[in-house]
Amino acid sequence: MMDGDREMRSRTSLKRKKPPWLLRGRQALKKSRVAGALASACVQRLYWLRWRAGTAARARRLGFSPDRTYWVSPADIVYCTPLEWNPFWHEGEVRGGDWDVTDIRFEDLDVFQAMRQRWIEGKDWSETECYRRAASKIESGRAAWGCASLAGLDAKCQALDRLFDEIRQQGYKSQMELGGGGRMSLRAVDEVSVNVDRDGKMLFNNSVHRLGIAKLLSVEKIPVRVTVRHSAHVQRERSRLRDRIAGGAASGRKEGATRAA
Incomplete structure (x- = not known):
């Protein structure tokens, strides 16, 4: 044993x-x-x-x-900048010229139209023109919509469905709220990116899916970060700031003289 x-x-x-x-x-x-x-x-x-x-x-x-996040209404972002700038490398830049002259409406983008057809009209992704165009490019050997295969394209569509459901059920959250890694993380600044034109209006720059979802769900406010500002707008804001400072100083001198009298 x-x-x-x-x-x-x-x-x-x-x-x-x-x-x-x-x-x-x-x-x-x-x-x-x-x-x-x-x-x-x-x-x-x-x-x-x-x-x-x-x-x-x-x-x-x-x-x-320029390291600042603004909470704005998605409805206030109507037009798109013709040229997209990478937010990580261009945030805070000031540029002159006609880069802000545009007639491209965000809601006319084929990606936004596809999202509307999918989540509002109930169509399958494969029924949208955006998907069909991307699939055609992939089948011809080119990458499209950030995907190199049809399987990858379908996986991306499924991920977008999950993101839409998550925001609809839990509300729109900032990257910091989602666990962006704190202030010392690039993800923490990876919000919807806008540019500011010469008149101070916001132009869409980056993150089409999150802004599109916010618009379709009628989200009241979302966090955005400004990438490029038009030099004419910056100069005007500087002049206003100088006027406010000068006005405050003059008011202070006048008040001091009144007290002394």
Whole structure:
């Protein structure tokens, strides 16, 4: 009986013992995953430092910090900038010229039309012109809608369905509320991006899906960040600021003279 128990324990221990090559492989895999995670974190940190340095430099030139999130009505974003600027590298820039002259309405974009047909009219994604055009490009060997395969395109559509349902059920949340990683994370500034034209009006720049969902769900306010401002608008705002400062100083001198009298 004792010999049987001893044999049973011996077989169990042999069964549970892992071969050295497997243990070494697992350790190497674990180290590579840790190293990969550390490398990714370092790269994200470097990107954030570069973005932060650029934002600080622009703040010194502008006299105000562009690192700010505004809560605005989606209905106030009517037109689109013809040229899209990457928010991470261009946030806070001031540009002159006619880049803000546009007649492109956001609600005329084929992507927005597809979202309306899908979630308001109840059509399948494959019935929309936007999907059919993207699928045709993919079948001809070109990437479309950020996808290189039909399977990837379908997966993206499913992800958009989930995002729509999530915002409809839980409300529209900022990237910080979604766990954007705090102030030292690029995701924390990855909101809907707008540009400001010469008249101070917002023009859509980036994040078509989130803005489109907000419009379709009639969300009252959403967070946005300004990427590029027109130089004419910035100059006008600076003049107003100088006038307010000068007016406040004059009022203070007048009040002081009255008290002295």
